[in-house]
Amino acid sequence: MMHHLPILQVIVPLLAAPLIALLRGREIAWLATFIVTGVTFVISLLLYYQVSESGARLVYDLGGWAAPLGIVYVIDAASALVLPIVTGIGFVVTLAARHLVTAEIDQRDHALFFTAWLLTIAGMLGQVTTGDAFNIFVFLEISSLSAYALVAMGAGRDRRALPAAFNYLILGTVGATFYVIGLGLLYMLTGTLNLDDLAVRLADIEQTRAAYMAMAFIALGLFLKMALFPLHFWLVPAYSFAPSAVAALMAATATKVSVYVLVRLMFGVFGIGFVGISEGLGTVLLTLGIIGAFVGTLAAIIETDLKKLFAQSSIAQLGYMAIGIGIMTPAGLAAAFIHLFNHALMKGALFLAIGVIGAQTGRATMRTIEGAGRQIPMTMTAILFGGLALIGVPLTAGFISKLYLIRALLESDFWVLAGLTFVSSALALAYVWKIVEAAWLKPRPEGAPDLYETPMMWLPAWLLVIATIGFGIFASPLINGAVQAAAVFFGGQS
C-alpha cells in the first residue's frame, strides 16, 4: 500500500470526481469531497515523511512499465514539498466551501461544482507528481479546464464571471499550447518525453537553435500559466469574479503549481548549464519579477475591491518567486520554494476571510468593510494577519520568505535588486493600512447591512493564519525542506 502512494495521490481525487457528480443529495457531495481531500492530504504528508526520512526519491512505474518507455511518477524532495501545500490548502478550503458554496452556488449545481473542484485538485497534483513531460500537459489541461468551469460558476451572482472565465480560457489555452509546442520540439530533438531521459539526451544537443526555441516556448507558456508580469491579465478578473471558494483555492495553489513546473523543466530538464537558462532566462525572470512586484503592489494600493486588491498582490508575490528562481543559485531557489509555500498559506487565509464578507454582501469592497472590525472581528483580524505576513512582519511566515530572498540576492551581489525588492514588499504596508483604516478606524456607515460570522465561517481562514504564524515562528523545518528541494536541482542530477 505504501508503495502505491505516489499514484494514489493523483488517482483518489481523479476517480472520486465523477462519482461525486452522481451524489445529488444535500450536503452529501460536500461531505464526500471533504473526505477525499482529507485523504489526499494524509497521503501527501505520508509521502513527505517517506522522502524526508529516507532522503531518496520515490519512483513509481505506472502499470509496471519502466522508464523511459513507461510513464513514471516521481516524488523527490521538491515535489514532496509542493504536494502538502496543494492538498493541505485544498482540504482547508473545502472545509470553508461548505458555507461559501451554499451561499454562492445554486443547490442543483453543487455536485457538479465539487466534481470540477476535485478535478482541478487532481490535475494540480498530477503535474507535481508525474515524471513525464507530456503527462504534465495532460494534467495541466485537466486542472485548467475544470478551473475555467469553476470560474464561470460565479455567473450566478455576477455575470461578469463569464467574460472573465472566457478570457482565462483563451489565455490559458494559449499558454498550454505554447508549452506543448515546446514539448513537440523537444520530442523531435530527443525522441523521449521522460523528464530524466530528456535531461540526459539534451546534454548532447543543447546548443542548437531548436533547443532554444523549445525552451522559449515552454517558458513562455508557463509564464502565462503562472501569471508572471506582463502575462498576468487573466488573473485579476478570474480570481475576483470566481466564487469565493474557487478564488481561495486558485489564488493559493494554481499559480504555485505552474511555478513548480517551470522550475522542474528549467533546472531538472534543461539544467543550469544550458546557456539559454544561465544567461537568458535568469535575467528575464529577474527583470519581469521586479517589474511585476512593483506593478502588482502599486495596482493593489489603488484598488478598492478586496478580491482584486489581493489578486494584484499575488502578481507581486509571483514576482518575488520569479526573482528567487532568476537568481540561479541554490539559495535563490530555496527562497522561491519558501515563498511559494508561505504565500499559499497567506493568500489562502486572505481569500477565505474575504469570502466570509463576499458571501454576505456580494462583493467585498473598501466601503462594505467600513467599520466591520467590530462586527466581524475574527474575520477582519484574519485579514490583518494575512496582510502583515504579506508585508513580511517578523513572527509571520512572510518575514522568513523576505529574509531568505533578500539574503539570496545579497549573496549573489544583486544589491540594487535587493533594495528594490525590499521597497516593493514594504509598499504592501500601504494597502494593508487602507484596510485597517476602513475596518477599524471608520464607523460603520448608516444603513450598511449588518455583517455576522460564526466559528464555522472564520475557522478555515484561521487555520491558515495559525499556520502562517506557526511557520513564521518555527521556521526551521520549512527552511530545511526548501533547501533540500533546491538541492534536487543543484545536486548534479541534471
Add this chain to the structure above:
Amino acid sequence: MLHSETLIYALLGLPLVASLGVLLLRKWPNLRDGQAVLIGLLTAACAIEFFARGADGTSLTLLAMTPSLSISFTPEPLGLLFALVAGCLWPLATVYTISYLRGVHEDNQTRFMFFYAIAIHAAMAIALSGNLLTLFVFYEILTFSTYPLVTHKGTEDARQAGRVYLGILVASSVVFLLFGIIGVWVIAGTLDFTAGGILAGKIDPIYVPFLLGLFAFGIGKAALMPLHRWLPAAMVAPTPVSALLHAVAVVKAGVFTVLKVAIYIFGLDFLTSTGASEWLIIVASFSILAASIVALRKTNLKARLAYSTVSQLGYIVLGAALASPLAASGAALHIATHAAGKITLFFCAGAIYVAHHLSDIKDMDGLGRRMPITYGAFALAALSIIGVPPLGGAWSKFMLMGGALDGQHMLVLVVLMVSSLLNLVYLGEIVLRGFFAPAKAGSVADGGYAEAPWACVVPLCITALISILLFFSVDFFILSFTG
C-alpha cells in the same frame, strides 16, 4: 536572593500583569488604578535591584525560529539603565495620570490605562532585548500600543495626528530599519548584541555609512530630522502620554536603539576607524540646532517642549555618532538625565492645564506666582535640560563635550554651546514670564495661590528632585563602554 532570570521575567511580566489587572478591575476604578500603581512600584524595585546588581551574562530565549533567529533577552548595562529609567518613572507617571485623567474628566480611562501598561511592557522588552529581531518586534508593539493613546480624544485632529504618528514610525521601521536588520543578518550571520560589535572585518568599509543610515533613519522613534514630525503630532495626546511616552519610553526607546546598535552591532572602534559615522555627526548637529530654533518660535507649551525633545534626542544620536567611549557614556547618561528633566516639564505643563486649562505660553504671564511649586519644579528641570550644575543634565552635556574633544570635533563643541544658549532662551522665557511678568488683568493668571491637585504636584516634585539627585550620585549611572 532573586535569580537574574526571575528579574527578567518580572520586568517583562509585571507591566503585562498590570494591564490584565486594569481589564479585570475595570468596574472598580480605584482598585484598577491602585493595582497599577502598586505593580508599578514593584517594577521600579525590580529595575533598581537589577541595575544595582548589574548584568551577569544571563540570557533568556523565549522562541527560537532558526539557530540564528530568536526572541531572546540578554540584559546589559545600557539596557538596564533604560529599564531603570522607564521602570522608576512609570509608577510616578501612573499616579500623575490617574489624577490628570480624573481632573479633566477623560473618557475611556480603562482603555487608556491598559495601553499605558502595554507600552511599558514593550519598552522593558526593548531595553532587555538580546538581539535586533527581538528589539524590532517590541519596537513595533510599542508603536501600535501607543497609537490608541495618541488618538485617545477621538477627534478628527487626533485621528489625523495618529495617521502621521503611525505613518512615519511604521513606514520608516519597515522600510529602513528592517532592511538594515536583514542586511546585518546576511553580513554577520547573527543579530545578537555583542560587546565590540559584530560587523568588523565582515563588511567592506564603504558600505558602512549606508548601513548606518538605514538604522539612523529607520529608527524613527529617535526623531532625527527630517523624521521628527510624528513627535509634535503626538502632542495631541493627553499630557500623561506626552510625559511618560513621548519624553521617556518611546523616544528613549528610539535613541536607546541607536546607541545600542552603534555600540553592540557596529562597535565603537569600528565606527571610528572607518569614519562611517562622520556624516551622522553633521545630521545630528543640524537636528539639535534646527529643532531648538523651531522650539523658540512655538508658543504652545507642549509643542515647544516637543521640539526641545527633538533637539535633546539629537544629543544622544550625536553621542552615538561621535563613537568615542566617553561620548557614548555621556549619551547613555543623557537618556537618564533628560528623561528626569523632560518628564518634569511635561508634568508641569499638564498641571497647568489641569489647574487652569492653559496651553499657550502667552497666557501664562505671572502664573508662577499662583503655582509656585509647579513653576519651581519647572525651573529646576529647565536648568537640568540646559545643563547647569548642580543638576543631572550638567554631567551628560559635560561628557558629550569631552567626547567631542576626544575626536577633535571642535564644531560640535560650538553646536553644543549654541544649543545650550537656545535652551536657556526658550525654557527660560517660560520661567521668567511665570514669575516676573505682570499678570494681564482679568486673565486666569491673576489671582491667589492655586496649584493643581496634590497627586499631580507630588510626582513632579519627585522627578525634579531626581534631577538634583542625578547630579550628586552620578557615579552610580556612568556606564563605561570599551571599543
